[in-house]
Amino acid sequence: MNRRQFIHSSIFALIAGSLASCSESQKFQLRKNMVIGCFGDSITNAGGHGYVELLQEKLNEEHPELQIKLINFGKSSETVSGLTEEDHPGPRPYLFERLDDILAKNPIDMALFCYGINCGIYGPPSEELFNSYKIGVYSFLEKLRQKNIGAILLSPPPLALNAAPLDHLSDSIPYGYKNPYPKYETEVLQEFKEIVLKMEHPVSQLEIDIHTPLLEQQENCYDQDPIHPNPKGHELIAHTIYRNLSF
Numbered sequence: 001m002n003r004r005q006f007i008h009s010s011i012f013a014l015i016a017g018s019l020a021s022c023s024e025s026q027k028f029q030l031r032k033n034m035v036i037g038c039f040g041d042s043i044t045n046a047g048g049h050g051y052v053e054l055l056q057e058k059l060n061e062e063h064p065e066l067q068i069k070l071i072n073f074g075k076s077s078e079t080v081s082g083l084t085e086e087d088h089p090g091p092r093p094y095l096f097e098r099l100d101d102i103l104a105k106n107p108i109d110m111a112l113f114c115y116g117i118n119c120g121i122y123g124p125p126s127e128e129l130f131n132s133y134k135i136g137v138y139s140f141l142e143k144l145r146q147k148n149i150g151a152i153l154l155s156p157p158p159l160a161l162n163a164a165p166l167d168h169l170s171d172s173i174p175y176g177y178k179n180p181y182p183k184y185e186t187e188v189l190q191e192f193k194e195i196v197l198k199m200e201h202p203v204s205q206l207e208i209d210i211h212t213p214l215l216e217q218q219e220n221c222y223d224q225d226p227i228h229p230n231p232k233g234h235e236l237i238a239h240t241i242y243r244n245l246s247f
Contacts, residue, residue: 036110040078043229051235076093079118086174134195160218
């Protein structure tokens, strides 16, 4: 699949029909021996020491009888939009270049999805940008539908520039992860959050907002840079997911 080629308009029409107002989220009921694949970028990967592992520890401690297994498929820099900013060191990894292989080799019952912060490539908003993200989320769900796998969608984390400001931001050089568009949080990531929370699809069992609590507590959850949450931020993500589960 060409990373810059959008799926044709008939597919996008289906996506548009899937977007509707969210009703109040219901907790997701975990089942015994469930295997959950966790898909995302570096925030999910976290070197094996992030929210995925913290959630696994919590489930093992509180509900060992369920024997839930989480598998971390996070990959640094990855997107579901297939886009790459000009100053990125090479093309960003694109989930759909490896998703079929993962699903073929790893039987999973549920998928936990967390993409978005890289998907807008840190630039200004545009309809093309929003459509590429909608198509990415929808295409992921369609891949799962083919395998009869359910999904839990997480909203993208914020860009926490107040807690971890970047020096020397400029609109005279290309926008990217080192030089994000100043309103990337308010004009792009907030819209991505709404896309996820309003994406009604038969495969998606639950949509969880991790963006808002991370943003509200950014002074505690970020320090090294505005993209990657610190250990407290990962704890907050894991807690937010956990309290949306039932047992």
